[in-house]
Amino acid sequence: MKPVNIGICGLGTVGSGTFNVLQRNHHEITARAGREIRVTRVATRHANHPLCDLSGVEVESDIFAVARAADVDIVVELIGGYDTAKALILEAIANGKHVVTANKALIAEHGNEIFAAAEKANVSVCYEAAVAGGIPIIKIMREGLAANRIAWLAGIINGTGNYILTEMRDKGRSFDDALAEAQALGYAEADPTFDVEGIDACHKLVILASLAFGIPLQFDKAFTEGIRDIASEDVVHAEALGYRIKHLGIARRTDEGIELRVHPTLIPERRLIANVDGVMNAVLIKSDAVGPTLHYGPGAGSEPTASSVIADIIDIARFIDVDSSIRIPALAFHPGHIDALPVLPITEVKTAYYMRMSVQDKTGVLSMVASILSDNGVSIESMVQKPPAEGADYVTLIIMTNVVKEKTLQKALSEIEALSSVLGSITRIRVESLK
Amino acid sequence: MKPVNIGICGLGTVGSGTFNVLQRNHHEITARAGREIRVTRVATRHANHPLCDLSGVEVESDIFAVARAADVDIVVELIGGYDTAKALILEAIANGKHVVTANKALIAEHGNEIFAAAEKANVSVCYEAAVAGGIPIIKIMREGLAANRIAWLAGIINGTGNYILTEMRDKGRSFDDALAEAQALGYAEADPTFDVEGIDACHKLVILASLAFGIPLQFDKAFTEGIRDIASEDVVHAEALGYRIKHLGIARRTDEGIELRVHPTLIPERRLIANVDGVMNAVLIKSDAVGPTLHYGPGAGSEPTASSVIADIIDIARFIDVDSSIRIPALAFHPGHIDALPVLPITEVKTAYYMRMSVQDKTGVLSMVASILSDNGVSIESMVQKPPAEGADYVTLIIMTNVVKEKTLQKALSEIEALSSVLGSITRIRVESLK
Numbered sequence: 001m002k003p004v005n006i007g008i009c010g011l012g013t014v015g016s017g018t019f020n021v022l023q024r025n026h027h028e029i030t031a032r033a034g035r036e037i038r039v040t041r042v043a044t045r046h047a048n049h050p051l052c053d054l055s056g057v058e059v060e061s062d063i064f065a066v067a068r069a070a071d072v073d074i075v076v077e078l079i080g081g082y083d084t085a086k087a088l089i090l091e092a093i094a095n096g097k098h099v100v101t102a103n104k105a106l107i108a109e110h111g112n113e114i115f116a117a118a119e120k121a122n123v124s125v126c127y128e129a130a131v132a133g134g135i136p137i138i139k140i141m142r143e144g145l146a147a148n149r150i151a152w153l154a155g156i157i158n159g160t161g162n163y164i165l166t167e168m169r170d171k172g173r174s175f176d177d178a179l180a181e182a183q184a185l186g187y188a189e190a191d192p193t194f195d196v197e198g199i200d201a202c203h204k205l206v207i208l209a210s211l212a213f214g215i216p217l218q219f220d221k222a223f224t225e226g227i228r229d230i231a232s233e234d235v236v237h238a239e240a241l242g243y244r245i246k247h248l249g250i251a252r253r254t255d256e257g258i259e260l261r262v263h264p265t266l267i268p269e270r271r272l273i274a275n276v277d278g279v280m281n282a283v284l285i286k287s288d289a290v291g292p293t294l295h296y297g298p299g300a301g302s303e304p305t306a307s308s309v310i311a312d313i314i315d316i317a318r319f320i321d322v323d324s325s326i327r328i329p330a331l332a333f334h335p336g337h338i339d340a341l342p343v344l345p346i347t348e349v350k351t352a353y354y355m356r357m358s359v360q361d362k363t364g365v366l367s368m369v370a371s372i373l374s375d376n377g378v379s380i381e382s383m384v385q386k387p388p389a390e391g392a393d394y395v396t397l398i399i400m401t402n403v404v405k406e407k408t409l410q411k412a413l414s415e416i417e418a419l420s421s422v423l424g425s426i427t428r429i430r431v432e433s434l435k
Numbered sequence: 436m437k438p439v440n441i442g443i444c445g446l447g448t449v450g451s452g453t454f455n456v457l458q459r460n461h462h463e464i465t466a467r468a469g470r471e472i473r474v475t476r477v478a479t480r481h482a483n484h485p486l487c488d489l490s491g492v493e494v495e496s497d498i499f500a501v502a503r504a505a506d507v508d509i510v511v512e513l514i515g516g517y518d519t520a521k522a523l524i525l526e527a528i529a530n531g532k533h534v535v536t537a538n539k540a541l542i543a544e545h546g547n548e549i550f551a552a553a554e555k556a557n558v559s560v561c562y563e564a565a566v567a568g569g570i571p572i573i574k575i576m577r578e579g580l581a582a583n584r585i586a587w588l589a590g591i592i593n594g595t596g597n598y599i600l601t602e603m604r605d606k607g608r609s610f611d612d613a614l615a616e617a618q619a620l621g622y623a624e625a626d627p628t629f630d631v632e633g634i635d636a637c638h639k640l641v642i643l644a645s646l647a648f649g650i651p652l653q654f655d656k657a658f659t660e661g662i663r664d665i666a667s668e669d670v671v672h673a674e675a676l677g678y679r680i681k682h683l684g685i686a687r688r689t690d691e692g693i694e695l696r697v698h699p700t701l702i703p704e705r706r707l708i709a710n711v712d713g714v715m716n717a718v719l720i721k722s723d724a725v726g727p728t729l730h731y732g733p734g735a736g737s738e739p740t741a742s743s744v745i746a747d748i749i750d751i752a753r754f755i756d757v758d759s760s761i762r763i764p765a766l767a768f769h770p771g772h773i774d775a776l777p778v779l780p781i782t783e784v785k786t787a788y789y790m791r792m793s794v795q796d797k798t799g800v801l802s803m804v805a806s807i808l809s810d811n812g813v814s815i816e817s818m819v820q821k822p823p824a825e826g827a828d829y830v831t832l833i834i835m836t837n838v839v840k841e842k843t844l845q846k847a848l849s850e851i852e853a854l855s856s857v858l859g860s861i862t863r864i865r866v867e868s869l870k
Binding site: 001017021022024025028029030031032033034128133134135136139140142143144145146147148149214272275276287288289290291292293294295296297298301303304306307308309310311314315318319321322326327328329332333334337 | 436452456457459460463464465466467468469563568569570571574575577578579580581582583584649707710711722723724725726727728729730731732733736738739741742743744745746749750753754756757761762763764767768769772
């Protein structure tokens with residue numbers, strides 16, 4: 001069969017990895033794909049690239065030239081960002097090219113429009129590398145679990161955040177300390193907002209939720225809470241209670257609608273996903289037929305991400321001569337079957353909670369706190385009162401609740417915080433059993 | 436698009452699960468596949484099936500009638516065993532039907548012949564359910580990791596064995612005790628040989644190795660050692676050293692050839708796979724681009740296995756009108772690219788070892804043991820001598836070695852066992868770092 005021609009736009013971390021793995025594993029890839037896959041064009045600002053041997057490849061400075069080139073079948077968008085990347089992808093589609101991208105932000109926020117354009121033009125847009133780096137999670141959910149009605153999924157889908165939380169637990173570091181370390185190691189950007197505030201994880205979660213439930217991409221409706229306020233003492237208390245704190249993206253189907261939320265979460269330490277440490281990613285999926293499956297691997301990095309980019313290239317190459325109407329739909333469900341299920345506001349979501357508060361060390365405080373909870377219908381699963389520190393006149397109270405609606409808990413919390421014997425604000429972290 | 440018609444042969448555990456999940460998730464499955472998938476015929480001895488509502492379905496007593504029926508596009512072989520199952524699949528292929536099977540033993544031992552027949556007849560034979568039950572590991576390796584040169588894989592791919600080893604560790608049970616429990620719970624057969632001797636795991640390993648390395652299925656060349664001789668005290672000693680004992684299937688590419696082996700293995704307790712407990716399965720794959728990925732889920736059971744059977748059905752249904760020359764090859768690599776790399780005999784395999792021996796409690800014994808190891812070029816990584824039990828005149832010696840060739844270790848072991856101060860035979864269990 002005739003070779004499939006690739007044009008790569010952007011030779012940064014992922015682009016150079018993609019270029020190099022395609023060259024290094026040429027034999028393996030050809031043997032699997034059944035046809036040669038060759039890079040005919042790249043667009044980069046480095047004609048003398050420090051990591052890639054570009055001899056025999058047409059080097060462009062204009063990415064749009066790649067999107068229009070006659071000798072390119074698949075355009076690989078690895079420039080990142082929104083506007084230019086979107087324009088590039090739409091230009092490639094308009095020119096009848098298939099597209100592979102690793103751009104999670106773009107897919108999460110503009111994917112509906114991009115997929116509609118691709119559908120109309122009879123080409124594929126693939127994005128395996130956009131979620132959980134080297135883990136082939138898009139394929140797993142879209143094809144491997146295709147027999148199932150998926151109930152929920154929970155993922156550690158930001159390596160930077162997981163590295164910080166792992167350091168806090170393993171070495172007793174503060175958040176700021178662990179973040180500085182992550183920045184020194186190159187795991188975190190100088191401006192870490194996207195990672196530590198959960199925006200990056202939320203982009204990936206929104207994509208996974210669409211694949212799981214057959215809903216449109218709805219980034220603007222997802223709830224996001226970062227890990228900046230996790231204190232070392234919460235990590236220690238959680239540990240003592242048999243839990244780990246992880247920054248999870250959670251999507252769940254309920255009778256009322258879809259939950260779509262990223263936040264720090266206490267999970268039982270015996271769950272496999274509680275033991276996913278450092279920069280690694282993992283996604284746990286609960287389905288009706290198979291039950292739980294978990295998929296683990298590196299969530300970022302040059303060659304791990306390239307592995308997913310190339311898997312997409314091979315998938316497209318195998319079926320490039322086949323009419324796209326029988327290809328696998330971009331969001332797992334055929335366009336006519338996408339349901340606009342409502343996304344629940346966080347106030348309507350039900351979870352259990354961990355709460356930590358400082359209260360005056362005197363008789364009756366505990367009973368006031370307990371009765372506010374009880375009056376609001378919040379059941380206490382367990383409570384621990386720590387002895388006061390030497391010379392202190394207040395004590396730390398740790399309360400684990402049963403599952404309750406968020407707005408119910410918020411109301412109870414503000415009543416408790418209004419008590420004069422409760423000092424400062426109450427820390428609360430959601431708890432999931434993941435059963 | 437017109438519906439795809441399914442004929443299911445065998446309505447036992449997996450067959451009834453497949454039938455029922457196809458019915459229950461009909462909406463989901465149609466939305467993903469883009470066309471209706473309907474069961475037109477089943478072959479079963481129960482016209483009044485206790486678990487399946489067969490109204491509207493043609494019920495046959497002759498499985499071969501299903502393989503020849505004009506209104507069947509895909510034959511699903513779920514009768515198990517060798518001869519009849521093989522004849523059924525070949526009959527289906529001869530009649531131009533695609534085939535889905537969960538039969539690991541048949542694929543591992545006769546897959547080369549079956550795939551060649553399918554290739555010739557231009558039909559697909561899919562077997563996702565043959566390895567690791569509900570984990571879509573065939574798809575992950577064949578497509579998800581297609582960019583990679585795979586270095587090695589290690590799997591917990593027999594739930595019964597893992598249940599027994601988990602019970603031994605968690606509850607301090609003996610092997611016999613844990614096996615009896617597994618039998619009472621229905622996890623183990625009355626004759627547990629296939630599971631505890633590693634034959635079932637070996638079938639699955641042989642399939643995974645072919646997918647990983649592009650080699651033919653070579654069941655007769657694989658090495659298998661069961662878990663029957665694992666003593667409770669080895670579980671305890673391993674734990675004290677920071678290890679867990681798991682029954683692993685391991686396939687590794689080396690410069691000398693392919694390692695293909697199933698045996699009890701000590702693995703560091705911090706590895707995620709060391710924490711896969713009970714009847715669950717997991718496969719860890721080390722690839723050159725992505726690095727390590729791990730995939731976890733139920734390895735058996737009615738609906739978990741059905742999930743994989745149906746994923747195969749959907750895959751075939753999507754591309755049923757496409758010429759099979761551009762379908763994904765059965766063993767991941769296109770037939771012209773299958774390499775007959777040699778499989779190493781176990782004596783040539785290199786691993787580290789855990790050894791436990793009873794030696795007389797007197798001066799000089801330790802030094803004799805150490806010098807035999809040293810003379811044979813076996814390095815000691817660590818050694819622990821347990822104090823003698825009350826009144827006993829012998830002590831237990833635990834030795835961990837560095838990586839050494841198996842035949843070298845065997846020679847050293849027989850020299851040590853010949854010492855008059857060494858009592859009985861030496862227990863040795865292989866050790867893998869899985870890094």
